[in-house]
Amino acid sequence: MSFLLFLLQSIPILLSRVEWINDIVEVPVYSELEPYRYIPEARLYIDDVWMKNALVVYERNGVEWTFISTVNTSHVRRYSIKYEAKFVDYYITSVHTIVFDVVDLISPEIIFIPEKQIAYGEKLPDFTQGVVLTDNYYDPLDLNVFIDTSCINQSAVGIYDVTYHISDPSGNQVSQTVLFQIKDVKAPTITPLKEVVINVGQTFDWKTFFKIIDDVDHVLRIDLDLSGANLLAIGSYQGSITSTDLSGNQAIQLFQIEVKDLEPPKLMMRITWPDIMVHTEISREHLESYVLSVTDNYDVLEISDLNIRHEIDSNLLGTYPIYYEIKDRSGNAKSLTIHVNVIDSLKPTITLINPLIFDVFSPTPFLQMFFKFEDNYTPDDELIYKITAAPNMNKIGLYPITIEVTDSSKNKRIYQGYIEVVDRIPPEVIQINEIIITDFEKKDVHFFFTYEDQYDEVDDLRFMLMDEMVNYEVIGSYDAYVKVTDTSGNECLVNVIVMIIDIEEPELILKQTSYQHLIGAERPNLESFVDTASDNYDDLGIGDVMITHDIDWETLGVYLVQYELMDQSMNRKTVEFKIIIDDRTPPVITASDLSYSEGDLINLMEGVEVTDNVGVSGITFFPSNLDLNEPGTYIITYIARDFRGNYVMYDRLVTIYPKSDSINVVSYLPVGILTIICGAVFYILYKKG
Structure with missing residues (x-):
């Protein structure tokens, strides 16, 4: 550690630096300086590591000719x-x-700001007058005063915010908002436009007779006092009108009302005037029918108070005037003239005398002979008619016909209908074969018949068998009907006989075609070989099958078994089946071992008994050339066969004793080996069958 300290002391310029913090100290005016002297601080960094615990000594009273005092x-x-x-x-x-x-750091203080107001239309006041301010350091005259009057709208009465912003030279600020009011103190003006004369019953509209304006408000409250006037009765009355603006300023105007009947009666006519049909009688009731109503604003009038005149000739077509006039009791009159037409608007009539139905291939008719033409005004011989039709009498169908009949007034009656060319003769039907059904299913039987029609092609005729009484599932003879209909609906009905018969042989299926039976085994049930026995009509089963045969169960051979199934309609089904009598049991050889002395006469068939369930065809043995004169033990293999070829092998021990008592065992060794080899060969042949 001492070495590191020595190294740091030896190279201070390269690895150390001093950093001062809090070197600018704010001191509130009039504060004691002492606490603020100790705020600045120096920190030492060695290789950018702060030496937090380094001992430092400060000179805080000032150095280099600077003094804290x-x-x-x-x-x-x-x-x-x-x-x-x-x-x-x-x-x-x-x-x-x-x-x-x-x-x-202390903001100025607002002692007092007065609230101000002006009348609408006056100039804004001096908002600095009456304002009292103070500050902890600066003289009030050094304070900066900004007055925000942007919310004031001099063109509108109201109360507005005025905000005072006060700041000292150090930037400390204070704000306060006061109210400023612009008031409306002038009442509206009411100017008469003309004398007040209204029609009886009319609603009083003051805007017709007075002009009211205000210097500020566009919406005024108007109070109309007509309590002393009856606008529903003619007379002279007193009234007053009062106008109040939104500030409560008010103006009043008195006036005289004259109520008179100035309106003529109302004559309400129909929107359209119905024409008068020729030959119609003209009555007052008919003339009044053109009037909907007669009314007056004051008097009670009826349609009967009308004065009506006319110049109508109802038997002659033309246009004629009708004059109407009505007066009330004040002398107000209303007149109307209308013009009506006397017309013939009724169309001629077309009456069908006989139906327009004609047989195909008949001659073309005179169609006008089937109609009658009439009119209410124009004579029959002056009516103009036109018939349009083009029926094809050789082809059935509907052919349009149009008849136009016009009278002298151009009224046109149009008849539209159809000329019907019809076929009313039914088809002819001939049965050419009996109807016999053999599969118990409904068939198309039209080929049992020939049919034709005088108009329709055969392919266009509709053939139908009406066989509601026929039970296709039961053999029998049934009545039925054949109906042939042409395209015109003409029908020919023929009674026929439907015969239901069964010609289908029963179904007989065996499970297999042959069966091999071993002699001596349990004899099979021949009925068990039947898989299916049924009939399309009769209720037949396995029990209905007849089985015939001539089998000898104890004799080898191939035998035929005949299975037969017959229904009540004598339909039969015969199936042949093979029974093979076979023998797989080999013969049985019974014998005991033989013992001889040397020199004895030897009979190898001695004591051999062969039995078989059928019969033995032969027996052999080997080895057949064995020299039995030498003493020893020999194995003789017997093979017995029956007539089927089944065989069996049987080994027998034959011992030849010498005349002396000594027996050389070694001398028997070749015979034993040979016997074992032969036995193995015959065993392999036996296994291969």
């Missing part, structure tokens, strides 16, 4: 004093300028 906190200004800091352990000294800024 020169700082006067009674005056707002800046003082620069140089401080010295010594880091004793590191032999480092730092001199730094400290600034003491004596400042004023």
Whole structure:
């Protein structure tokens, strides 16, 4: 550690630096300076590491001809004093300028601001008059006063905000808002325009007779006092009108009202005047029908009070005037003249005498003979008619016909209809074959018939079998009807017989085509080989199957079994089935071992008994060339076969004893080996079948 300290002391310029903090100190005016002297602080950094615990000694009274005693906190200004800091352990000294800024931080104080007001139209006042201010340091005359009057609208009466912003030279500010009022003190003016004369019953509109204005307000309250006047009765009355502005200023005007009947009666006619039909009788009631109402603003009048004149000749077409006049009791009169037309607006009539229905291929008719033409004014022989039609008498259908009949007044009656060319003869139907159904399903039977029509093609005729009484699922003979309809709906109905018969053989299916039976095994149930036995009509099952055969169950051979199923309609199904009688049981050989003495006569078939369930065809043995004259033990293999070819092998021990008592075992060794080899060969052949 001492070595590191020595190294740091030897190179202070390269690795150390002193940093001063809080070197500008704000001191409120009139404050004690002492607490603020100790705010500045010096910090030592070695290789940018702060030596937090380094011992430092300050000179805070000033160095280099600067003195702390020169700082006067009674005056707002800046003082620069140089401080010295010594880091004793590191032999480092730092001199730094400290600034003491004596400042004023207290805002001015508003003692009093008076509220002001003016009349509408006056100039704004001096808002600084009467304002009382004070400050902790500056003279009130040195304070800056800004008055914000931007909210004031001199063209409108109202109460507005005026804001005072006060600041001292140090920038401390205070604001206060007071109210300023612009008042309206002038009443509206009322000017008469003309004498007040109104029609009886008329609503009094003061704007017709007076002009009222105000210097400020555009919306005024108008109070009309007509309590002494009856506007529904003719006479002279007293009234008054009062105008009040929004500030409560008020003006009053008295006036005289003359109520008179100035309005003539009202004669309300129809919007359109209906024409008068020729030959119509003209009556007062008819003339009054053109009037909707007669009314008066004061008197009670009726339509019967009308004076009506006219010049109408209802038997002659033309235009004629009608004169109407009505008067009230004040002498007010209303007259109207209308012009009405005497017309013929009725169309001629077209009456169909006989239906326009004609048979196909018939001659073209004279169509005018089927109609009658008439009119209420124009003679029948002066009517103009036109018939438009073009029926094709060789083709059925509807053909349009149009008839136009016009009278002398150009009234036109149009008849539109159809000429109907029809076919009323039904088709002809001939049955050419009996109807026989064999599959119990409904069929298309039209090919059992020939049919034709005098108009329609065969392909256009509709053929229908009416077989409601036919049960297609039950054999029998049923009545039915065949109906052939042409395109015109003409029908031909023919009674027919429908026969339902069964010609389909039953269904008989065996599970297999053959069966192999071993002699001696349990005999099979021949019915069990039937898989399906059914009929399309009869309720047949396996129990209805007849089985015939000539099987000898104990004799080998191939036998035929005949299965037969027949329904009540004598339809039958026969299936042949093969039974193969077979034998897979080999013969049985029974024998005991043989013992002979040397030189005895040997019979190898001695004591051999062969049995078989069918019969034995032969028996052999080997080895057949064995020399049995030598003493020893021999194995003889017997093979027995039956007539089916089944065989069985049987090994028998034959012992030849010598005449002496000694027996050489070694002498039997070749025979034993040979016997074992032969036995193995025959065993392999037996396994291969």
